[in-house]
Amino acid sequence: MKEFFRLEVFAIVVLLVMSGCATQSGPETVSQSAAVEEQKIPFPQNPTLIEDEYRIGAQDLLEVKVFQVEDFSITIRVNNHGFINLPLVGEIKAAGLTNDELEKLIAKKLDEDYLQNPHVTVFIKEFTSQRITVEGSVNQPGVFPITGRTNLMQDIATAQGLTDLAKNTEVQLYRMNEDGTKVTYLYDIDSIRSGEKQDPEIKGDDLIVVHRSKPKTFIKNLTDTLRGFIFLGTVGIGAN
Secondary structure (H helix, E strand, O other): OHHHHHHHHHHHHHHHHHHHHHHHHHHHHHHHHHHHHHHHOOOOOOHHHHOOOOOOOOOOEEEEEEOOOHHHOEEEEOOOOOEEEEOOOEEEEOOOOOHHHHHHHHHHHHHHHOOOOOOEEEEEEEOOOEEEEEEEOEOOOEEEEEOOOEEHHHHHHHOOOEOOOEEEEEEEEEEEOOOOOEEEEEEOHHHHHHOOOOOOEEOOOOEEEEEEOHHHHHHHHHHHHHHHHHHHHHHHHHHO
């Protein structure tokens, strides 16, 4: 019984010491790491202003309206080839265009034959052509469709949230530009939750990677190991 008591006390002391070390050194390590990463990958202060507009894709659902022309208003889905068929205008290729570009194209065609200075608005009701990927320390990593405008916190929630081992201060977003270059952003989930940082908008084909915390992983592994020792010690004492 004394051997078990000494083993249990030793395990508790080790855990307390390691927890204290992690508490003292953890924030400093995280802060230094974040500082290095942020110098390399600046955190966008206003992400919605620096991002390109969404480009329409196949199977997106569009709502097209012409001011004061109710008969023209229509909700239509982009076909697999990227085209839509509108009253008076006919078939137009919408895929690859932004809302603004498609509005101008429709207005131009209407202005040629039917209306003078028409005011056209295009609203994307469903973004079914786009997908995002969430990997790393989330409860359900995978590839998820975008069905509307979405942001980082919403997509992490779609992946069933962060695991207990997630490093909240180091979530990376990888984005491929049209010219083939890749841009990487670093985000601090805790800062977004507290309102210190804005929750960035996520675009189709973005890759979100939630990194694992080394201090949390170390403590978990140590705890599991010590539990194994305590269990073995208990079994040994019971046998005696």
